[in-house]
Amino acid sequence: MDSGSTAWILTASAMVLLMTPGLALFYGGMVRSKSVLNMMMMSFGAIGLVGVLWVLFGYSMAFGSDIGGFVGNPLDYFGLEGLMGAPAEDATIPDMAFVAFQATFAIITVALISGAIADRARFGTWMTFAAIWTTLVYYPVAHWVWAADGWIFQLGAIDFAGGTVVHINAGIAGLALALILGKRVGFGREPMRPHNLPFVMLGAALLWFGWFGFNAGSALAADNTASVVWVNTLVATCAAMLAWLLVEKIRDGHATSLGAASGVVAGLVAITPACSAVSPLGAIAVGAAAGVFCALAIGLKYKLGYDDSLDVVGVHLVGGIVGTVLIGFLATAAAPAGVDGLFYGGGFDQLGKQVIAAGAVMGYSLVVTLIIGSVLKATIGFRVPEEDEVAGVDTATHAESAYEFGSVTGSGYRPTAGASAEKVNA
DSSP: OOHHHHHHHHHHHHHHHHHHHHHHHHHHSSSSSGGGHHHHHHHHHHHHHHHHHHHIIHHHHHSSSEEETTTTTTTTTTGTTTSSOOOOOOOSSSSHHHHHHHHHHHHHHHHHGGGGGGGTTHHHHHHHHHHHHIIIIIIIHHHHSSTTTTTHHHTTOOSSSSSIIIIIIHHHHHHHHHHOOOOOTTTTSSSSOOOOOHHHHHHHHHHHHHHHHHHHHGSSSSSHHHHHHHHHHHHHHHHHHHHHHHHHHHHHHOOOHHHHHHHHHHHHHHHHHTTTTTTTHHHHHHHHHHHHHHHTTTTHHHHHTTTOTOOIIIIOOOOOHHHHHHHHHOOOOTTTTTTGGGTTOOTHHHHHHHHHHHHHHHHHHHHHHHHHHHHHHTOOOOBHHHHHHHHIIIIIIISOOOOOSSSOOOTTTOOTOOHHHHHHHH
């Protein structure tokens, strides 16, 4: 047992868990003020729901013994039975440390999807969807890619920290739900600007911080691999932010704070699968490509007519594809993964594996999400009534508002009956 690695994984787990509240801030700042609480609640709801399901049967479905090459046995570790004792003699970290780390991945994957349906989804239906989707989509895909007997793992495709499992998976699911729920009232006609850009930048900063746990923690050790991954994660994100801002400056004449925050997330997404397979120079290339392609991709929703509210498709699906496929070109055997891509003399072999992995996850997630979303829409309803959407989902769903604009002073003092005018004005 390696106490240093155990300490690092537990720390990384806490960092990744912090990413979901960070995502809540990121998404919450991007929506209009009348739906910010609902947007943040969708992320916090995912934490509570997926955390419980992961302990009950999620971990077992992802990492239990293989059933038909599709999913792990949900009864192997039901309720984490058998994982609380001493681990195997050759293990470097406790089983429960790995359970904790992987739980945070499942949580944020579900939360990511919510950005595609901001401003218009029923909270109860969202929670029902989250429970069904993690069971039918996330756990099987995690098994394919990360379990030792998963078919994508056996294929040899590289996804170090979640380009397919997390980002392609969530991105294509977000597209499916956006198509099912339809466009927001006023989409394409009314301005739907972010209501709080400081929230957005704070959320991006928390995501960037937590992502070092996300990627470097996936080494499952405090070692050279974690160190290389950490540096690659940093430099790819920096390159993506610069590339996004350059695209904005050339296209729109301005480099924006929203663009900087979005470029950060795009770079983090793209380097996630590739961080153990490329050199630092390769990481710069991955990040720059993500910054350009994602900045251009977010405009597709206006041309193609789907309403992906917070650009989950443009950032997570496109960024995940960019990072996953570029491994086939930019991987170098000098990196910890030890594989050469096309540009390093490795031929098309690794590229083919990466394309198969990305395509399989995208196709499976799209089809199953469309089925789940359509059934929920037809039965319990997925979209709030139009009048509630126009008035604001926060008050209609949660009986709360993010901001009080009553006739009170900036101090927030509410005078009681008989209070003096002097005190009210103080």
